[in-house]
Amino acid sequence: MADQSYFGDRENYKSMEELHRAVLEKEAQIPEEGNERGPWWMYVTIFLVLAFGFFYLGRYYGEISDRPHVLFSEAPDETVVTEIDPMTAGRQVYTRVCQSCHQQDGSGVRGAFPSLVGSEWVTGDPARPVNVVLHGMRGEIVRDGVTYNAAMPGFGRLLSDQDVAHLITYIRNAFGNEAGEVSPEQVGNMRQATAGRTEAWTESELNSFLEL
Numbered sequence: 001m002a003d004q005s006y007f008g009d010r011e012n013y014k015s016m017e018e019l020h021r022a023v024l025e026k027e028a029q030i031p032e033e034g035n036e037r038g039p040w041w042m043y044v045t046i047f048l049v050l051a052f053g054f055f056y057l058g059r060y061y062g063e064i065s066d067r068p069h070v071l072f073s074e075a076p077d078e079t080v081v082t083e084i085d086p087m088t089a090g091r092q093v094y095t096r097v098c099q100s101c102h103q104q105d106g107s108g109v110r111g112a113f114p115s116l117v118g119s120e121w122v123t124g125d126p127a128r129p130v131n132v133v134l135h136g137m138r139g140e141i142v143r144d145g146v147t148y149n150a151a152m153p154g155f156g157r158l159l160s161d162q163d164v165a166h167l168i169t170y171i172r173n174a175f176g177n178e179a180g181e182v183s184p185e186q187v188g189n190m191r192q193a194t195a196g197r198t199e200a201w202t203e204s205e206l207n208s209f210l211e212l
């Protein structure tokens with residue numbers, strides 16, 4: 001039986017020498033490791049990717065320009081100072097700090113959190129809502145015939161004078177309320193005047209403190 005190998009029928013080679021020559025010739029054709037040619041589709045793929053890349057760059061290239069971006073050129077003149085709208089800023093503080101109890105529309109939760117809509121404690125003397133926010137409020141109160149007896153924490157440490165001013169201005173003019181603005185100076189003065197206070201106000205404490 002002829003031994004069929006890679007180099008064909010061994011019996012076709014007359015001598016060992018001839019066989020070796022064939023082997024050497026064949027091996028000479030095998031490229032060195034690392035120098036093998038890749039498959040044809042690899043060259044085609046590389047060509048297509050490059051072609052697409054050049055097309056894309058050509059179509060969408062940008063350029064460096066000293067012209068300002070349209071949006072920047074529309075920005076207001078630097079000399080115009082944009083005033084912060086207290087209602088917008090106040091609403092942000094309200095949403096973050098107060099809304100969970102007094103609700104988005106200020107109507108509160110009957111029997112648990114009093115309504116801020118039309119409340120004398122919101123629209124009356126501004127020192128009252130400022131103090132409630134700075135130090136909190138506790139004890140029994142009756143509003144619209146409903147009794148409330150829960151505790152509201154004070155937020156004096158969390159909120160700046162500016163925050164409180166925006167916030168009180170907001171609750172005095174949101175929810176259909178209408179009352180004057182409160183300034184950061186007013187809040188600062190009140191904060192100083194009550195600096196030693198560590199407890200939340202009861203209704204009668206705050207009224208007598210403010211002589212209301």
Ligand code: HEC
Nearest residue numbers: 097098101114119121129132137138139148149150151152
């Ligand atoms: C954890 C719930 C809670 C949060 C948060 C809260 N409050 Fe209160 N608030 C209450 C409760 C409860 C009362 C009534 C306290 C009492 O029974 O004496 C109250 C009372 C008030 C009052 C007095 C209303 C009235 O008619 O007497 C005002 C004003 C007020 N809160 C404003 C605010 C503002 C502004 C914020 C955000 C800084 C705020 N509250 C955050 C629970 C809360």
